[in-house]
Amino acid sequence: MNKFNLNSLIRENILSLDPYVSARTEHHKEKNSIFLDANENSFGSPLSFLNSYNRYPDPLQKELKEKIADFKNVSPSQIFLGNGSDEIIDLVYRIFSRPKVDHAIIFPPTYGMYEVSGKIHEVDVIKIFLTEEYYQLNLDKIEKVLNPNSKIIFICSPNNPTGNDIKREDIEEITKKFTGIVVLDEAYIDFSNKKSLSMEIDKYPNLIILQTLSKSWGLAGLRIGIAIASESIIRWMNKVKYPYNISFLSQKIALKALENRDLFFFHLKNILAEREYIQKSLIKIPIIQKVYPSSANFLLAKINFSSKNLYQYLMRKKIFVRDRSKIILCKNCLRITVGTHEENEYLIDQIRKYSIQKREI
Ligand SMILES: *Cc1c(COP(=O)(O)O)cnc(C)c1O
Numbered sequence: 001m002n003k004f005n006l007n008s009l010i011r012e013n014i015l016s017l018d019p020y021v022s023a024r025t026e027h028h029k030e031k032n033s034i035f036l037d038a039n040e041n042s043f044g045s046p047l048s049f050l051n052s053y054n055r056y057p058d059p060l061q062k063e064l065k066e067k068i069a070d071f072k073n074v075s076p077s078q079i080f081l082g083n084g085s086d087e088i089i090d091l092v093y094r095i096f097s098r099p100k101v102d103h104a105i106i107f108p109p110t111y112g113m114y115e116v117s118g119k120i121h122e123v124d125v126i127k128i129f130l131t132e133e134y135y136q137l138n139l140d141k142i143e144k145v146l147n148p149n150s151k152i153i154f155i156c157s158p159n160n161p162t163g164n165d166i167k168r169e170d171i172e173e174i175t176k177k178f179t180g181i182v183v184l185d186e187a188y189i190d191f192s193n194k195k196s197l198s199m200e201i202d203k204y205p206n207l208i209i210l211q212t213l214s215k216s217w218g219l220a221g222l223r224i225g226i227a228i229a230s231e232s233i234i235r236w237m238n239k240v241k242y243p244y245n246i247s248f249l250s251q252k253i254a255l256k257a258l259e260n261r262d263l264f265f266f267h268l269k270n271i272l273a274e275r276e277y278i279q280k281s282l283i284k285i286p287i288i289q290k291v292y293p294s295s296a297n298f299l300l301a302k303i304n305f306s307s308k309n310l311y312q313y314l315m316r317k318k319i320f321v322r323d324r325s326k327i328i329l330c331k332n333c334l335r336i337t338v339g340t341h342e343e344n345e346y347l348i349d350q351i352r353k354y355s356i357q358k359r360e361i
Contacts, residue, residue, distance in 0.1 A: 003179045006230075006232050011095060011096065017240070022244070023056070059243050085187060086225065095237070099121055104153070104154060109135075109327045109328050136166060153178055161335045163300050186198075191271065209229065219253070275338045288303065288304070303333070317350045321337070
């Protein structure tokens with residue numbers, strides 16, 4: 001990691017940007033003061049029985065970052081919070097890639113937003129498919145496409161929709177060699193028995209780790225995505241983001257949830273047990289060709305024939321799974337999120353019934 005130079009990677013318009021300074025950046029936590037600086041409604045909202053909604057939220061989410069930092073064992077200054085991980089992906093494109101000049105590299109089959117966000121920014125997205133057998137990185141091919149306009153590499157581990165961990169040695173090798181930014185999306189890391197790379201963040205100045213409160217924490221409705229990276233990268237993100245990107249309500253509720261670690265771990269344990277239950281039940285059903293090993297809260301299952309029919313059958317039974325059959329290397333695959341035990345039982349039951357019908361035809 002010798003040639004990495006953060007400032008040389010930052011787009012010129014961002015380098016020279018004077019960020020917007022919101023009224024509350026400076027006085028956010030002052031107590032017993034009169035706030036006439038942000039054009040808020042001092043009388044309150046029509047919901048005035050509830051406090052504080054008339055005030056702008058903390059733009060840098062200090063309290064929430066401290067809680068998250070404590071849980072993740074990193075420093076609060078190494079954390080950025082986004083309006084979902086999607087905001088962070090968008091910011092990474094904004095900060096590090098020039099439209100029509102630079103490109104990003106992704107490894108399909110993987111999360112769709114890396115490509116969509118690239119297209120929105122008019123940044124080319126080069127695809128290097130994961131290996132067919134174990135959905136791992138193809139290191140030789142990656143090296144061949146790298147050039148000075150390669151700015152961002154997106155790695156998703158555990159990967160969506162395949163569910164497997166990407167080999168840690170491969171991730172570290174790429175991160176060491178690459179002179180651009182590596183985004184490692186760990187949205188599902190809490191479901192994996194592999195360790196997060198967040199402990200190594202001091203070793204890799206070009207690494208941005210994405211996590212989220214949407215999956216293991218069960219807070220998808222709040223829209224809170226987490227980036228863990230060097231202090232310098234986080235500073236750039238803070239400069240470019242919208243001033244009040246996380247609402248007051250989201251910050252407040254997230255703080256409350258983070259206090260209840262016991263329930264978090266209890267749900268996590270249940271999800272892992274249920275994942276195993278679905279896995280074991282599915283492989284016994286004749287129409288299921290394969291269930292891929294999963295380190296996430298979903299399973300990818302390959303059906304013996306067109307998965308579309310099963311998908312539609314389940315929909316008629318009011319069960320929604322994700323048909324991934326059109327995605328590269330996922331032919332006839334359904335992605336099934338782990339539900340509650342009752343939900344999973346019903347799902348298995350319906351797939352069994354479908355399988356029996358199929359045999360009788
Ligand atoms: C669900 C998911 C996220 C989380 O997105 P949020 O915007 O934080 O809800 C991020 N990356 C991947 C790969 C996901 O599947």
